[in-house]
Amino acid sequence: MFAASLYIIVCSARNRARARLRRLREPRYFIGAIVGAAYMYFSFFGRLRSARSSAARDSARARGTGDPALAAGPALVAAGPALAGISLLVVTVVSWLAPFDSGLLDFSDAEVEFLFPAPVSRRQLLIHRMLRSQIGLLFGAIILGIAVPSPYGFGRLRMGVAMWFLLVTGKVYFTGVSLARARLRSASARTRRVAWLPVAVLTAAIAIVASAIARAFLAAPPSSVRRALQLLSEVSLQPLPRIVLWPFAAITSPLFLSSAPAGAYLAALAGSAVVLALSTAWVLKSDEAFQDAAAEAAQRRKRQPQGQLAVSYRTRSAGWTLAPTGRPEAAFAWKAAMQTLRVVDKRGLARFVAILFVLTLAATSVGREGPAATLGAFAIAAALFAILMAPQILRVDMRQDLRHLELLKTWPVKSSAVVRGELLWPGVFLTAIAWTMIAVAMTLSGTVMPKVGLGWRLGGGGAIAIVAPALVFAQLTIQNAVALVFPAWVPLGNQRPRGLDAMGQRLIMLxxxxxxxxxxxxxxxxxxxxxxxxxxxxxGPAVLVPAAAVCTVTIALEVLLATEALGPAYEQLDLMAVERDEQ
Known part of the structure; x- marks a missing residue:
């Protein structure tokens, strides 16, 4: 079976490469490939030339000036594995609560038809899937190894190997989690008891670490983020938490030893190999639940449209009834809102808003270097992301409804109203998110920007809040204009084409x-x-508000004119111009 798996992997990779090269005949893929290759070169390989000189300058500056920020490398390396181990423990707990299963159990139709009836054991099928996943994991490890700043190529190689161990272990472990969850639904009481064993062990581990962290924080409350990290590092060195965190620290410690002596790096790599071997053994021991879990994944895959990510919709009352009369744009906004609310739990969203509100109130009482500054900086970054990036990510508009173009064209609605209606809900939704983050940022602005006067902070925050909807709707207009004028360049729905050319297309769009x-x-x-x-x-600073209002009105008029101009493009759009899915 091992030789057969290698044969399938090689043939699949070769055919996939041929298909990717064949589609370069189309200009959009060819241009995208050029842009993607240029981005890869300048982002990763182009920095190799300056890495050594910058590292030498930093080292000389640290020795000459005694700058603690530059000379703190050894301390960070010493504390890094422990902190990464605690983070990995949290991720491990979250993986049990994730509402999806491992990709290793998602067999293709050809694999289901040919491998399942074949005279091979379930363990051999699991090993086959593990081997098939190595190409993607190796590519990811190589990219991450190249991306890590290092003055020497050998250090990047070490980082890539360590990252490969981490990615493979994570993939294998999550497969074990998926199999264990399948065993929890077994009809056999003994099987269910065995499946609860890793849950009990993980619960005990998180209880031990959490109690130790709580005692440390209550004994000496941290006054800054730096002090909190120091306390976490000290907790990880305590006897019992150190034993509990050993698997998590072992799998991450090689990441911090890329420039260490070879003996120390190989010893850390041996620890990672032990953790990987234990995870693999656990998965192979759970092979009796493999067929049920794989069958469930296959059923979900059959219900999922080809080339699209699975989206789980739940039927429930949304509290918004569409009026029988009114503007046609409201009908499109209602449709998109119902689609969003049936994916997002309103109670969960309300809990998130409540938690954010409580954290904001709690953070206002902490000093500048404490959680207040961290939360304020996060709110600023989140607001900028919601304004400048999220309109390109949220696709509840024409980019998604092009799949149903033949139905949309039968509706007796003015074409420009269709375009405006498609923009309405995502624009309102993203504006609400941006305003929430701006409110949090303005509340904590004194800790983030203490040298800026109150008037300028309030004026600037108000101006950003006023201009935010204009920027959001402008980007949505641009994205939907591209979808109508160049529909072949726009992936439909939740499609995410892969490859260097697809990455280049996304960069061109951005x-x-x-x-x-x-x-x-x-x-x-x-x-x-x-x-x-x-x-x-x-x-004075208050002038920012009327200036932003004038800017917003001007952009709003441009958006209105653009939607009117896009009406004929929508009417002339050919159904055959829309590329339904990526094969």
């Missing part, structure tokens, strides 16, 4: 969207600048 956003925002920015120049001396 750059084109931001460039178009700058062009759309330029008239509004000029109008806002005029307001700033005229009223700045009288209003």
């Amino acid at each position: 750059g084109g969207t931001w460039l178009s956003l700058v062009v759309m925002a330029l008239p509004g920015a000029l109008a806002g600048a005029i307001i700033w120049y005229a009223l700045g001396r009288f209003l």
